[in-house]
Every structure is written in structure tokens, then in C-alpha cells.
Amino acid sequence: MLEVLDLTKKYRNTLANDHLNFRVEPGEIAVLIGPNGAGKSTAIKCIAGLLRFNGNIAVCGHPNKTLEAKRSFGYIPEIPAPIETLTVYEHLEFIARAYKVENWKDKARDLLERMELDDKRKKLGKELSKGMQQKLSICCALLPEPRVILMDEPLIGLDPHAIKELKTILIELREKGCAILVSTHMLDSVREFWDKALIMMNGQIAAVRTRAEIESTGEDLEQLFFEITEGTQTGGAVL
DSSP states (O other): EEEEEEEEETTTEEEEEEEEEEOOTTTEEEEHHHOTTSSSSHHHHHHSSSSEEEEEEETTTTTTTSSSHHHHHEESSSSSSTTTTBBHHHHHHHHHHHHTTTTHHHOOOOHHTTTTTTTGTTGGGGGHHHHHHHHHHHHHHHHOOEEEEEEEEETOOOOOHHHHHHHHHHHHHHHHHHEEEEEEGGGGGGTTSEEEEEEEEEEEEEEEHHHHHHHHHHOOOHHHHHHHHHSSSSSOOOO
């Protein structure tokens, strides 16, 4: 489980996150949606322990910057940053040794095949295209089989096969009880599998809706998004 309490982050005079409060339960896919600049990526980086912040964040009951928490979550950043001098396979070996992953070779092979990177295992990080770097980042994050997964715009730069495969993997992970948080500004990219939507605007959570609530009331999530972010009643395919 992921729990965020009163998360506040300021950059000098800019309040990027203003007392955020939310939970992502085991077996739940939550999407953090909002326009560019809403504070989504800042929140993800705070949860991942990359930024200082005020408030409390717990991963599986442990403060997010503790070793116990870090062992429990995987993080896929918006901009992948592979080590230039390591091969694709060496990245996975490094993660496996760091996290003490058992039977890691079989797990690595499966992930590389699903992301169509198996024939790229000897390529160096600096030789990979951005799409391949993103695929490698996904493989590295999922190899330790985390219980909480953070994803910041994970579908950007991926080819159609990788997008389809990643969506399938996310559904499989949800069925295994993972708590998954996906940050995106494109509702269409997560429309078929989200369980909880957290709509951000101006550094705050402006609205929270579960799929069950939307289905029971007939409310239009896309219309609600535009009402909050643009003050309009019109919608569009890309949020």
C-alpha cells in the first residue's frame, strides 16, 4: 500500500504540491492526471525519495526513504537514464544483485522478451534509442517484483507493441496485489484499466473518483477533468 499524508513541496516561491492526501491500495491502479505543471511529476519524485518534502509518505507501512520501503517499490521515471557504459543485460544483472533477486535470469529473460529487447541485450545504454531506454527502465523497475510501482508518463516514447504489453503487465500486477500509481496527462492511455482517478490542478488534488463511482452515477470523468482544469463543459481525447 502507498499512503501520502499532507505532502507539501515548495520550490522557492512556487508551491508545487499543496498538502496532498491519498492512498493506493493493494490490487489498485490509481492514475494521477492533470495538465502539465499541475504538480504530478513533483509528487512522484517526492514519493520515490528524490526530493525533500514536508509531510509523510509510507510504502507498505514504512517511511518512503527507508531501506524497507525502497525494497518494496519500483520507479519508472518520465526520462529514462540508463548507465551509458553498461549493456542492457548488465543493467538487469546490477538490479538483480542490488535487490538480491532469486532466479533473476529467468525473470530478466521474460521481461526482455516481452519488451522486445532480447536481441538488444549486448547493446550499451548510450546506444539505445529513447524508446529502448524506456523499455529498459521498465524492465529494471519490474525485475525485483515490487509491491508498489510508481510510473511517470510511462507510455511516452513506447511503440504500439510495448504499450500493449505494458498495459497487460500492469493488469497482471494488479491481480497479484500490487499498488500502482501512474502519472499522466493523457486519460486515453489509461482509460481501460484505472481503478481510481486523482485529478490534480495547481498543486492540489481537486477531485477523486473511483471507477465504481463513475459507473454507478454515470458521471463523465473526461468532462469532470475539463471542468476542473479549464472551467469548460467540453471534452477531448487528450487530457
